Amino acid sequence: MTDLHVGIDEIRAAAALLDGISTVTPVESSNALSAVVGAPAYLKCENLQRSGSFKIRGAYVRMARLSDEEKARGVVAASAGNHAQGVALAARLLGIRAIVYMPTDAALPKVAATRDYGAEVRLIGTSVDDVLVAAREESERTGAVLIHPFDHVDIVAGQATVALEILEQVPDVRTVVVPVGGGGLAAGIVAAMAALAPHVRVVGVQAARASGYQVSLAAGVPTKSVAMSTMADGIAVSTPGVVPFEIIRTFGTDIRTVSEEDLSRALLFVAERAKLVVEPAGVAGVAALMAHPEEYEGPVVAVLSGGNVDPLVLLRVVRHGLAAAGRYLQVRVRLVDRPGALAGLLQDLARHGGNIMHVDHVRTGVGLAIDEVEVTMQVETKGPEHCSALLDHLRSEGYNLAEN
Numbered sequence: 001m002t003d004l005h006v007g008i009d010e011i012r013a014a015a016a017l018l019d020g021i022s023t024v025t026p027v028e029s030s031n032a033l034s035a036v037v038g039a040p041a042y043l044k045c046e047n048l049q050r051s052g053s054f055k056i057r058g059a060y061v062r063m064a065r066l067s068d069e070e071k072a073r074g075v076v077a078a079s080a081g082n083h084a085q086g087v088a089l090a091a092r093l094l095g096i097r098a099i100v101y102m103p104t105d106a107a108l109p110k111v112a113a114t115r116d117y118g119a120e121v122r123l124i125g126t127s128v129d130d131v132l133v134a135a136r137e138e139s140e141r142t143g144a145v146l147i148h149p150f151d152h153v154d155i156v157a158g159q160a161t162v163a164l165e166i167l168e169q170v171p172d173v174r175t176v177v178v179p180v181g182g183g184g185l186a187a188g189i190v191a192a193m194a195a196l197a198p199h200v201r202v203v204g205v206q207a208a209r210a211s212g213y214q215v216s217l218a219a220g221v222p223t224k225s226v227a228m229s230t231m232a233d234g235i236a237v238s239t240p241g242v243v244p245f246e247i248i249r250t251f252g253t254d255i256r257t258v259s260e261e262d263l264s265r266a267l268l269f270v271a272e273r274a275k276l277v278v279e280p281a282g283v284a285g286v287a288a289l290m291a292h293p294e295e296y297e298g299p300v301v302a303v304l305s306g307g308n309v310d311p312l313v314l315l316r317v318v319r320h321g322l323a324a325a326g327r328y329l330q331v332r333v334r335l336v337d338r339p340g341a342l343a344g345l346l347q348d349l350a351r352h353g354g355n356i357m358h359v360d361h362v363r364t365g366v367g368l369a370i371d372e373v374e375v376t377m378q379v380e381t382k383g384p385e386h387c388s389a390l391l392d393h394l395r396s397e398g399y400n401l402a403e404n
Contacts, residue, residue, distance in 0.1 A: 006156045006188065006247060008195035014061045014157040015164055021093065022057050022161070025049050027169040027301065032273035037289055039298020042170055043270070046162065047278045047307025051117070053234075054162055054185055054305055055086030055149075061158035062147055063090045071096050076144040078102075078131035080233050081110030082306050083149035088117035099138060101131040107233075107310035129238055150182030151241030160188030163196075166301050173200055175300040177285035180204035180213055180255060181235030183244030185305060190251050201297065204248065205284040208257040210236040216245060217255065231317055232263055234281030234306055261324040262287040267314075268321030270304070279309035280317055326384030329354070330376070332402035333394065337363065337373045345375065348397065354390050355380040374402065 025045045033041035046054040063075060074097035077087040084100045091098035098119040102111060103126050115121050124134050128149075139146040148155065162185065166173060176193065180186045186204040193200045206213055209228035216223040216239075224239045240248075248255070258266075263280050266287035270278050285302035309317075322328045335341040346356055358378040368374060381387050394401060 006153050006160065006191045006243075008192070010153065010157040011160040011164065011188070011192050011195070014057070014154070015161045017061050017064050018057055018158065018161055021050075021060050023049055024165055027166065028274060028276075030274055032269070033286065033289065033302070034298075037293045037296060037298055037300060039296075039300060041289065041298060042173075042301045043274060043276070043286075044162065044166055044169075044301050044303045045276065047276060047282055047304045051082070051085040051089045052113070052306055052308040053082040053086065053282070054159055054303075055082045056089055057086075057161055058150075058155035058158035058184055058188075059083065059086035059147060060090040060093065062152055062154040063087070063094055063096060065154055066096075066145060070145050073142070074098065074144045075147050076101070076135045076138045076142075077147045077149070078128065078135035079149055080106055080128055080131075080236070081114075081308055082234055084110065084114040084119070084121070085117060085308065087147050088114045088119035092118045099144065101134045101138070103127060103131055107308070107313065109310050110308055113308070127238075128236065148241070150184030150237075151243050153243055155184050156188045156191065156243055156247065158188070159185040160192040162303065163189040163192030167192075167197055170299055170301055173197075173299050173301050174297045175201045175203065176303065177203045177205060177288055177296065177300060178303040179232075179235050179281050179284035179305045180206045181210075181237040181281065182241045183213065183248055184241065185303070186253065187244030187247040189303075190253050191247050194251055201254070203254045203256060203285075203288065203296070205256050205258055205288040207232040207235060207263065207281075207284065208259050210238070211257045212238050213240055213245075213248065213255045214257065216240050217249060220249075221245075230280075231260055231313070231320075232279075232281040232284060234279055235284060256288050258284055258287040258291055260320070262291045264317050264321035265324045266290055267317050268325060271318070276304065277307050277309065277314070278304045279306050280313075282306040322380075326387050327381055328357070329379040329381050329387045329390060331379065331391065331394070332374060332376045334368070334400040334402055335373050335375060337371050341373070342375060345399070348394070349377075349379060349390065352390055352393055353382060353386065
């Protein structure tokens with residue numbers, strides 16, 4: 001494992017390189033999350049890092065160690081967003097020309113930010129795998145150095161500096177929960193903790209719809225999985241990197257998965273209770289803590305890996321999170337088609353605290369009697385118990401609730 005080794009000397013050297021470059025991001029205690037976990041819980045705010053995620057750490061370390069001849073050839077990278085911005089910023093700081101391949105459906109704010117940092121952006125394909133192929137071809141064709149998003153010892157060593165900060169900021173930490181895509185951040189934290197605090201448990205968290213590490217760990221080697229669509233695009237990686245996989249496998253790191261509902265609930269929770277804007281991938285650790293709080297010993301630190309979220313995506317995810325948290329109720333009611341019937345229903349809901357967000361009123365439809373209308377409503381509620389109370393009230397008043 002010599003060529004894949006990331007030890008404490010490499011990590012401390014990376015920290016020295018990053019001094020004055022990356023930000024020592026804050027660790028915020030969260031009373032709300034502590035109440036969920038039943039132990040002290042903290043948020044490591046890499047969403048507040050330069051370029052909006054932890055990626056500047058690894059990208060800068062990798063690029064700063066290039067020879068003068070390699071720097072002159074320029075660099076090429078592939079990313080859905082965060083690595084793109086990290087490479088672009090590092091290239092600007094180091095005076096290196098950068099070309100970044102991004103998927104055609106990459107979030108517009110991430111594309112704009114990457115260009116603003118000075119990189120040339122080329123849009124191609126629909127996935128991280130597609131852009132990686134294009135970046136490798138560009139590297140072979142032009143001699144530009146490929147800066148891989150996670151599969152290099154310098155990248156992993158740079159990301160590992162997050163762990164050094166956690167140990168200083170929360171000296172009694174027992175568990176660190178971290179999002180996992182290709183595995184560079186998780187592997188770096190695992191390597192650092194193994195060297196400095198082997199009693200600290202590191203848990204990696206993937207989206208259930210893109211759980212390449214579970215497939216690969218079962219196979220014993222990095223294995224390509226079928227990555228389904230997930231809101232956590234930042235960790236939607238089909239094949240783990242060789243370097244991070246070897247570290248994660250060697251140290252027996254736990255890898256858990258979370259559902260889309262878990263992710264949206266966690267994003268809403270962090271926004272409401274911690275007042276932090278975090279992208280869906282960045283809240284994977286919080287999602288795991290909220291889904292199974294009994295499985296994590298405190299003090300626990302959840303790494304918020306990034307905050308680069310498209311406002312349109314944020315809007316959709318917040319709505320999804322409200323529904324997953326029981327804050328939205330969608331209900332269909334069949335009414336007799338007579339004047340005042342709809343107004344009576346809406347007034348009934350309002351009197352019991354339901355806030356009507358949207359109403360569809362259908363007079364003709366399959367299964368409707370000639371004197372019936374169907375009303376579909378989205379109702380803002382105060383939580384799951386209020387949802388149940390509203391439905392019970394409607395039934396008790398004789399309303400005909402259609403099955404959703």
